[in-house]
Every structure is written in C-alpha cells, then in structure tokens.
Amino acid sequence: MNIYKLQYDNKAQADADFLDKGVTQNIEVEGQQYLSNSSATQAVVDLGKIVKTKGTYSPDGHVITPPVFFDGVFYDIMTTEHIDFGTHALTPTNCVHGFAGYSIDANGDNVEPQQ
C-alpha cells in the first residue's frame, strides 16, 4: 500500500492535482457527470490546516498567544498506485494523522501495516 502526505496552497489546487494525477476521476452515470475516487484510491483524507505552534491560554480561557498554522492545507492519500506528487509530497515525522493499522508516520510506497 502507498501512503502520501501532501501539502497544497488551497483545496482548489489539491482537487486539480488529484484529478490530474488520477487520484480522482470524472465518470458518467445515468447521463450525469460525477467526480469519484479512482479504483486505486483507498482514501483521501482532508486534514485542513495543521497547527505549527500551539496557542497558550490563561486558566480562565483567554488567549495569551494564538496558535500558529503551517501554510496551506494538507492531505493524506492511500492508494495502490505509485504517484509522483512532486513538491507537494512531504516527509514529516510525528505526524498529526495516520491510517488505522499503520504507523502514524507511514509514508511512501509499499508501506506495511503494523503487526
């Protein structure tokens, strides 16, 4: 199984890249066009924005310093195909998201589930 951790400027850029790289596909059903995951795509997880630095807060619930977010939006993709996402692919550690049965940092081609 292949797992890719990805960063994009925004959702529109991500959606376009997913369609271009075959993560998603347009199909026609009953005369209507639909966007669907391709047969190789096992999951597309929209992680949204990720906190870079936690906020700090007073005990009574006031913000002392607000959280700081990484630039852009993030996705985790699971697929049976090798896909080159170019500069959108990241190799982080201590990740904020994982797939059930896999290491939270599982990333790249041919990753094995945890025993």
Added chain:
Amino acid sequence: MTLLTDAKIITTGNSSKAGTLYSIVPDSGLADLDITRATTATRIDSAGLIESVAINEPQLDYSLESCPSLLIEPERTNLYIYSNDYTTNQTGTNVVVTANAATSPDGTANATKFEVSSGGYRLTWGTFFSVSSANNGFYTCSFYAKNINATEMKVGIFDGSTFANIVTPFSYISQVNTSTWTRVSFAFQVASGTTLVGVEVVGTGSLGDFLLFGHQIEAGEWPQETSYIPTTSGSVTRNKTYFSKTGISSLTNNAEGVLYLEFAFLNVINGDQQIMSIGENSGASVNIGRWGNGYLGTATMGSTNLTFQLNFLAPIPDLLFHKQAIKYKSGDTAIWWGGVEYVTSTTTATPANPLDKISSTYNGLTNFWGFEGRIKSIVYYDTILTDAQLLALTT
C-alpha cells in the same frame, strides 16, 4: 423446492476471514465476497465488546441484535486524539480523574473514573481538534458512559480559538445507567472559518462519580457516530468498506431472477446514493439500496430500465432492518418491501450482458455510490418467484 433450496446465492454475516465473507450457498466458494477496507477497524463482538478487526476483515457486528450483520461503513476519521486518555492535554477543576479504574466496553480495565464535586469541569486543552466547513461543517461527537452515583452528567463543545460554546454543556444523564455502558452521541455544526474545537468532557454542572471511555469526533456528510476508532497522538482514519465478487455468471440469469437484501441503513439523513448490485453495466443490472431520502430498486436489461424506482417515500427510511426484493423479467418486474409489492413494471427488454459481478457499489462501479449500512443477508434466485414466495421472503 423451497426458498432455501432454490437460492443460487445466500450470503449472511456469519463466517469470514480477512478479505473474505463466506457465502452459505454455493459451497464451492464461487460467491464468497471479497472484502476491501485497507485499514483495521472495530466491531461489537458476540459478547458485546469492542473488538479490533484486521485489514480487509469484515466487521461482523452484533451491536443491534444477537444475530450478526455485515457492517459497511463510510471512511471516517476520529479527530479526537488520545481518544481514551483523559489525563493528556486536559485540564479542569474539582474533578478527580482515575485512569484504568474499571472494565471498559472493550473488556479491559481501561475505563476512566471521574469524581466531580461542586463547580467541577474538565476539558481538552492546549491541543484542540482541527475542523473545517467541509461537509457543511457537520461533526458527530460520541463516547461511552456509565454512571456510578452521579446526579448530573454533562458534555459540551467549544471553539478552540475563541472558547465560545458551539454546544453548550447539556445533560445526558437520562441516557445512561449504572449497570451497562451506553454510547452517547450528538451532532454539531461548526461555522465557516472555525479551525479548532475542544470538548468539555466533564461539562460544567456535572456532579458525582461516573466512568467514561473512547471519545470520538468524526466529520461526515451525515451526522451519526460510526464504529469506534482508537487514537493516540494523532487523528486516525478507518477506510470505507466495499465488497465485490466477479465471475458469478454461472450462478445468475440475466433474463429473470430475484435479488433479495435484508439490511438497515446507518443514517436517515437526506444524502447521496448508497447501493449494492448484481451486474456491472447498463446492459444488465439489478440494484437495491438508497437514493437520497428514500429506498431504491432498479432492474435494467439492455438499455431499458424494467423498473427504476426512486424515493418510494412510504415507507419512510429508518435505522431498522428491512427486507427488500426485486423480481426482474421482461414484462414482469416488481419491487417488494416488507411484505408489500410497492412497484410493478410490464416494460419489456432484452438483456445485453451477463450478470457477472455482485458488489456493494452501483452497477459494479468501483468506489461509486457504495452501499453503507448493515446487511444480514443477500439472497439471489435465477428464476422469478411467485407473489406468495415474495411475500414470505420479504415479511
């Protein structure tokens, strides 16, 4: 000849291994279903306990009845990190927290005890859970609770940036008891621009002793809890489940037959299509499931829909098990539901393709309009049944 001996395919949620749900009929294995879910998951086992199942292993679930059903769930992510750790990233006052204090719904001693005195509260703090307005901002929060001697138990949701209440702490004590675990669930919606939420695990106003286990916050186009997804330091995704089997044309007849399904939906919210089928193209296919806020039954031969019934609104969809069958034959097609013949069609057509595949998606299309729900049984006949037989089958 009986409904049992005439059936060419009988599949129930009883016997499985990773990647396979065995069919009772035929015993050759020709119609054993291939199960795809590239992650682990959990189910409620026959003892009523939460149990992990392996990658591609069917979730044969006993949560509704003593008879198991095949649970087919959508992809969901538990955003609530440290889902059963009530000491990490939490703060509060006037609450004594004791981890591993009692046997939990998974059968081990990992439930957490809360002893709340006057003015007590406890909430997730410092690390909040990332949310967005995708899926219209709908989320579901769920957790297991068991009372000890509490006189009030409350839970709430707050904005992780402004600390404004999204769900003002509300009482759920009437839902729980002292003898069994109850899964408490509620939906909430975040406004556009909301990026973080926190949970008031012990809501202000709670008082007394109680146990909690397994928090979950999941986004979804329909707000309802799904099976528990344990987390530690990060959010965790359980993938969607599909089933399929190709090469079954020797068991099927594209000119006539009956497809029967005993199933329950996972939600009753007006939503997308969730369908299972025999066949894989418009040349010949038979489908049962849900279309928006109603039930669906279709049968197609060639390019002609013998019946294509959407939204038969009476009966109104609910979460209970129901029995539905489609009888298909050129000039003699009908949909039966709960012992009632709801739709008939005398349209004539000639099938163009064999029925070579059974799958949990519409017309066998991979990853499209996948069925979501609980299936007790799938039965297929290669000839049409009489009205009396269909009445008996669907009652």
